[in-house]
Amino acid sequence: MSAIRPVILSGGAGTRLWPLSVPARPKQLQPLTGARTMLQETALRVADPVLFAPLWVIAGQGHAAAIEAQLGEIGHRPARLILEPAGRNTAAAIALAALEAEPAELLLVLPSDHVVRDVAAFRTAVRAGAALAAAGHLVTFGIRPDRPETGYGYVKRGGALSDGSFAVERFVEKPDRETAAGYLADGGYDWNGGIFLFRADRCLEELEAHAPDILAAVRAALAGAEREGARVRPDPDAFAQVRSESIDYAVMERSGRVAVVPVAMGWSDVGSWDALHELAEKDSAGVARQGDVIAIDSKHCLVRSDGPTVVTIGVENLIVVATGDAVLILPRGQSQRAREAAEAIGKRESGEQAG
């Protein structure tokens, strides 16, 4: 089997981890669970040269220097760094990678901001997925649900393939709570973790079949690309024309040859401060401290500072996150509302510019 090309998608600028994650320094460029940034952790996960070819990264233009610096700190550099002039979601990003690759190349597409605790399990699953991908399948990795999560898509397992893999009967979009509880009880549904493995040419065939406009627009943007060393900058005007769509919706939900490799690898997308509280090391009172924090008589809290000294006294079930610029305080269990803070700030700033 030829080496697998890791393609790290670093285009997101999530607001669910505001105020830590902001457009200028998004979540994946931050250390969340340890000393290394999420991007660094992701790169190290696919650094084994026996299994993997040198990695590619697809990212926003503004993050090029930070990405090269962070990979440099761990002794790596991207073999190709494709810099999007604007975010156009995952279908466009993956089309960029598939068009740049050799036709028979196996591409392992992975988000830059997920936690995987069991890297050995991840690699075993990748090996199983690579065999399926070489045979022409579009492979997704299925995460066993442990709760009725409404924030992820699900894949329903169909007939068994080799090595504990399955054909995918169907993809389902983020369900409501009752539906999610049904999936959990059913046992035949896995979370779609957003990690994919396929041959470059198979990916292009499916894009051609299901989203030809996206493929054509990305191809045009690449034809006009500037290239400088490892950096590739698609033509901004052409790329601006690309339809913004997820690869799930554009291809995976529509394709007839999708396979799922279920894997238990201690996965989390760290999609909220609550998720980080679950992952983080906690003291006997359930308090996770990160940074310059003093928690007195406090219980079941996440208290994080990337700036000032933060002191909590006598509080319970709170999320407190401080940077040099901003502080967020909300109850544990409601941390998805961090978005509201980012939105309020955004609204205020655009109002200030208008006024």
Added chain:
Amino acid sequence: MSAIRPVILSGGAGTRLWPLSVPARPKQLQPLTGARTMLQETALRVADPVLFAPLWVIAGQGHAAAIEAQLGEIGHRPARLILEPAGRNTAAAIALAALEAEPAELLLVLPSDHVVRDVAAFRTAVRAGAALAAAGHLVTFGIRPDRPETGYGYVKRGGALSDGSFAVERFVEKPDRETAAGYLADGGYDWNGGIFLFRADRCLEELEAHAPDILAAVRAALAGAEREGARVRPDPDAFAQVRSESIDYAVMERSGRVAVVPVAMGWSDVGSWDALHELAEKDSAGVARQGDVIAIDSKHCLVRSDGPTVVTIGVENLIVVATGDAVLILPRGQSQRAREAAEAIGKRESGEQAG
């Protein structure tokens, strides 16, 4: 009646309003309830030249420049600025003022960090007190209790004097809750607000009678003082020998000629974040916002920032105070615990210096 000399005591460096109040910039040098600092508000309260002589200030050496600058901003400057080389509590501070004054001068001693909403009532009470002081009484102003407060001393009214004033039957130290509730029910007890009015020579006589060691040590420190314009710097070595004692304990509780002038003047010592929450303007959800604050779906909170943008979402009954250096979060009703934060920081810093 001759003009009354206001003597503002600015020596405190309270930790109850940590992290806003720290030794380098204590509470009285901060704006707490409006645009002006507590010191500025206090100075303006005693600026009427018909009633008051030019003011004196007694403060820590490190604050001289800040005090002159803040008074300058409101068009004032201290006629005398007595700079203590170290804090030695109120008996020493008042002894400094009494020794500097003319014997027959009336001294109105007032803390620099209290709120008085009704300045007209304050001045009326001062006029009544001045008559008593001129006749040889040591006058304190009695604040009508509206709750069984355990954080203040009380004065028990004795026989009636002129103009709604009373002889003081006794001073009592900070009572326990049950005792405080009894005082409240009794109706004959007022809070000792720490504002005093007396002739300089009467004050010195009482110090001589009840705390001669303090008076002698302060006199020695003043004999060696450096003087430069309005500034007076007592000799540091001599002042270091002064016993640290409150004027209440050293004199007022022991003297036979203390009078109390009860006054309803919208007084608060703003002794805690809870007190500030009570005083502050609040929205319909009971949230007091000060500085760069966004409170979403939050109730009955004090949220203050002197630095970062602070966002609260879905929280109730919290005190949140942020500066550029530190953030404090604790439940409303427990804000006296801010001290614990200041102590923890102090302990850590001394540990760092030792280690």
